[in-house]
Amino acid sequence: MDKKDYIGIINKRVDQLYPEFVKIRRFLHENPELSTKEFNTQKYLLKLLDKYDVEIDSNIKGTGICATLKGKFPGKTIAFRGDMDALNIKEETGLPYKSAKDGIMHACGHDSHMTFLMGSLMVLSEFKDQLKGNIKFIFQPAEESVGGAREMIEDGALNNPKVDLIIGSHIWPEIDTGTIGLKKGPIMSSPDIFEIEVIGKGGHAGKPDKVVDPIMLAGEIITSIENKILRPSNPFEPIVITSCSINGGNSYNVVPDTCTIKGTVRTFSEKSRDYVEGKMKNLINSVVNMSGGQSEFKYIRRFPPTINESNTIDFIYESASEIIGASNVLNIKYPSMSSEDFSYFLNEIPGAYIFIGTRNEKKNFIYDLHNQKFTIDEEALKVGIKVFVKSALDYLQ
Template sequence: MHAENTNYIKSLSDKFYPEVKALRHYFHMNPELSFQEFGTAKKVAETLEALGIETQTGIAKTGVVGLIRGAAQGPTVLLRADMDALLLQEEAEVPYKSQTSGVMHACGHDGHTAGLLGAAMILNEMKDQLKGNVKLVFQPAEENEGGALPMIEAGVMENPKVDAAFGCHLWGNLKEGQVQLKRGPMMASPDMFTIKITGKGGHASAPHLAIDPIVIAAQVISEFQTIVSRRKDPVKPAVISVSMIRGGETHNVIPNTVEMCGTIRVFDKEVRKWIPETMESVLRHVTEANGASYDFYVEKRFPPLINDNAMTELVEKSAVKLFGSDRVEWTETPNMGGEDFAYFAEHVPSAFFFVGIAPDEATPVSHHHPKFAWNDENLKVSMQTLAQVAIDYLNQ
């Protein structure tokens, strides 16, 4: 029966591929930013409704949820895709180039959305074989504020209650046709911080009469690096990056203030709490020693994405059925990028995985780049894997 299901999934994938490819091109040509995905959501809802799938719209502003009810009673599995694009002018020479100036799909979310619609088409054809329900979640705003938590708060995990969740990301550092898995911590919490150091401005020729916030900022940045290299347990990875510093206007004036911002990336919840506390301790001591003051603000973004071992192993079995063991690989190295699928993983046992889009190992595809582009054929891998995982979870 397993082989029959897998072969049927592949044949349905071939059947629906032209439509899924056309959907991907539509989404790519009409990119929309976070919480502005009105046209994308409309197209998603129309596609689901045309299939006869129960559809809800306007969840967390632009989110869409479809529900496929199986022939038999059973658990509910959630499959998720993100829909938003990026503020970037497209330079990739493709026939379906972005028609919106300054906005493009440079991270593959057009493929995530189209791929999940493809999985929906497959699963809808096979609903008589499902022992339970499939909830199809099309989420806004992964790139910025994060739409997963607002959708959860709007009740997406209930009615019917979700028992497990799966999602995937097209990945430019992985050869196309490959599926990559990771047990446990997979992606980091991408928290942000902003700092303002206030000193006392003055003439650059008389620094003794001023309190120079530029020198103080330099000391603070240097001390921040020792938090990771000398104060933190080295077996618990973390990154503190100051990625913006702004202060002063001209060569002969010491400014009153310096502003900085950056990111904190960790996989451990205790380390996530400890690092900002330690950063503030550094700020307090360095500014007090120099007669300055500071403002410090941390914006907690998504939590670390922690895969459930059993769900990740289920994805492996499903992917091996489809593609063979040589196209399914494990990695022991987590990724410092952030992903708000983490909120779903906090609620139910979940697994997130990567689908390769690089033409070969020597030619990675750069995400968030104006020339970001990938082969439509990779849609088949994502739609087949999501469909097989859903069926295997419900019918295990």
């Protein structure tokens, strides 16, 4: 089929099916579920998928779904991934379809991500007899917690048929509705976490010579991070170290025995992760040993950084420009210090993670992700689906 022909069909069908997309997204928004507990979400999606000629991978455990639309002719396989889980946030949008579950909310747009996949399938199914290859739709649980991408990979989501290219997306309130954002190389950081227990010697607050104050030592560790770790690091390889919690003692006149610091480290390379972990260990030991204290240090590496493959970004740029206009395909200058377990997929096969704009100040769609007032401009659903469908058809030509 000529490219101009299917661009016209995509635009027409997306406009026609738009009310269905909105209906799906609003149902998902109203019925959020937390990580690893997406049971009803899975049932709802499977019921929708049952209307289409797709193969459901029975090897996928838990609440995830891997559905494959097989073309009439042999060829490559492209995959699209959408995450499923919601957050422990009490919604304050006032929407008529706001969360029906108190304290649980789709405040990170995963309801939209699932809709991108379902909407794309609805349109692409109409091209099934012309497809040269296959399209996988990976509905992934537990992005917000344990990193469900890794388990789905272990279950074989990228096999049978083997996936050649994968694309994921995030609804993005920092860029306008109607646009998408692309970036080569690092686009999201690794979200490592640390915990430091500083062990001193408690005692009377009026007798500082008789104690080893763990709160003072913890404060010195936190303030030394800037001079001893961040300042000597390569300024062209960004690192963020944030101490988010410090707990020690419960009295105004007693020095406690211990004080605990918890925080996060954000980096864009394994080299930077190694650097931070080693430097933190040395810094902590230096501070506590000099004062006669002790410490226990835990550094937990969570998702890897999300690194886009350059050729895939070039491909998406060309494909998306033809259907939403080149002026609406934006270059994202700086990566985000947010994180994404989509990185596990990109560590396995070529692919890219892209942003779908949803900012609309006239409609007051201005709130950031993870905010209790966050919601999307539903016109963004059209954009995400058009870009996914066009990318799939172009890739399988």
